[in-house]
Amino acid sequence: MKRAGKAFFTENLLIWNSEINTRNMPWKGEKDPYRIWLSEIILQQTRVEQGWPYYERFIKAYPTVNHLARASDDEVFRHWQGLGYYNRCRNMLAAARTISKDYQGQFPHTYESILALKGVGAYTAAAIASFAYGLPHAVVDGNVYRVLARYFGIQTPTDTTEGKKEFTLLAGELLDKTQSAAYNQAIMDFGAVVCKPQQPACSSCPLSTQCLAYQTGRVEQLPLKTKKIMIRQRFFYYIILIYNKQVYIRKRKEKDIWQNLHEFILLEQPCPVTQAELLASEGYRAALPGVSFKVEGLSAPYKQQLTHQTIIAQFLTLRGKGRAPALEGYQLVPQSMLNDYAFPKTITSYLEKSALGLTLF
DNA sequence: AATGCGGGGCA
DNA sequence: TGCCCAGCATT
Numbered sequence: 001m002k003r004a005g006k007a008f009f010t011e012n013l014l015i016w017n018s019e020i021n022t023r024n025m026p027w028k029g030e031k032d033p034y035r036i037w038l039s040e041i042i043l044q045q046t047r048v049e050q051g052w053p054y055y056e057r058f059i060k061a062y063p064t065v066n067h068l069a070r071a072s073d074d075e076v077f078r079h080w081q082g083l084g085y086y087n088r089c090r091n092m093l094a095a096a097r098t099i100s101k102d103y104q105g106q107f108p109h110t111y112e113s114i115l116a117l118k119g120v121g122a123y124t125a126a127a128i129a130s131f132a133y134g135l136p137h138a139v140v141d142g143n144v145y146r147v148l149a150r151y152f153g154i155q156t157p158t159d160t161t162e163g164k165k166e167f168t169l170l171a172g173e174l175l176d177k178t179q180s181a182a183y184n185q186a187i188m189d190f191g192a193v194v195c196k197p198q199q200p201a202c203s204s205c206p207l208s209t210q211c212l213a214y215q216t217g218r219v220e221q222l223p224l225k226t227k228k229i230m231i232r233q234r235f236f237y238y239i240i241l242i243y244n245k246q247v248y249i250r251k252r253k254e255k256d257i258w259q260n261l262h263e264f265i266l267l268e269q270p271c272p273v274t275q276a277e278l279l280a281s282e283g284y285r286a287a288l289p290g291v292s293f294k295v296e297g298l299s300a301p302y303k304q305q306l307t308h309q310t311i312i313a314q315f316l317t318l319r320g321k322g323r324a325p326a327l328e329g330y331q332l333v334p335q336s337m338l339n340d341y342a343f344p345k346t347i348t349s350y351l352e353k354s355a356l357g358l359t360l361f
Numbered sequence: 362a363a364t365g366c367g368g369g370g371c372a
Numbered sequence: 373t374g375c376c377c378a379g380c381a382t383t
Binding site: 039040041042044045046047048050085087091118119120121122127139141142144146184191192197198255 | 380382
Binding site for chain 1: 371
């Protein structure tokens with residue numbers, strides 16, 4: 001691929017990194033592949049500021065990959081609670097156990113063997129390979145797409161097969177193979193600090209004289225993306241059925257959002273319904289056949305915006321009468337034990353706001 | 362090639 | 373509100 005200014009780009013990016021870049025993060029300069037891997041998993045599609053405290057907590061709770069591999073699923077999910085994209089947590093655990101068993105706790109040393117780990121894709125494998133072992137693999141993440149699309153004026157959408165191929169090839173050509181760790185760290189820091197998504201610091205950018213987007217007034221338009229996602233609305237009605245300071249919960253197993261997190265008795269409806277309609281619904285009769293109770297109240301709607309759907313949740317508190325029935329798929333747990341289970345943000349928000357554990361029991 | 366998967370921060 | 377974030381797995 002013939003493009004102007006490649007040598008200028010790499011040279012001046014590295015100068016910026018050594019002379020101007022002051023960005024600091026707990027995992028920066030880290031050589032322990034376990035710690036690098038952990039940070040990269042946490043940071044997938046996640047802002048540094050959001051992932052930072054999670055990283056600190058995970059390192060403290062699990063100092064080595066063997067500690068993590070030995071931990072129970074539920075305990076690790078509790079540490080992950082609130083971070084989102086929960087399959088990352090499941091894959092992370094699977095990878096930790098692979099490393100602990102198949103590799104005797106020694107992190108794999110080649111790009112291909114790192115890439116084979118669960119939850120590790122091209123980006124994460126390149127990051128670990130370069131940061132931990134100095135291997136010559138260029139990272140391609142959201143920062144890299146943005147920096148390269150602007151500097152080289154590339155109009156190929158980044159969310160296409162062609163785009164991924166084109167940007168990956170270019171990134172590999174730009175990499176300084178004698179210092180791949182420094183180069184990879186530099187381009188991501190540069191994208192985060194200078195060539196930001198909004199309000200990039202072009203006036204102080206050392207690459208602006210050769211930046212095609214800057215020179216042609218297209219900085220705000222690049223990089224390009226094609227797909228626009230359809231956002232679906234879902235209406236969740238959670239029944240909080242209480243018997244003597246105990247409440248029914250279950251772990252979400254189905255292939256859907258919040259897999260492996262816990263929830264109360266869920267009645268999902270295709271459209272908004274009133275309390276009376278809910279109690280007369282078919283879903284209610286199926287979930288709670290013949291249960292006798294007193295209605296405590298229906299909460300206000302809790303709205304949560306996910307990437308592909310909007311969850312509108314309401315919580316209906318019922319105080320059961322008589323003996324607590326066994327409900328298929330649900331377990332009855334004391335209110336005081338709720339902190340031992342991982343819940344989605346919508347539910348923890350409700351629990352905090354309603355002070356369920358303080359007043360209702 | 363297209364889709365699904367969280368949660369938070371920002372203009 | 374819409375966009376983006378140290379992406380990946382699945383279909």
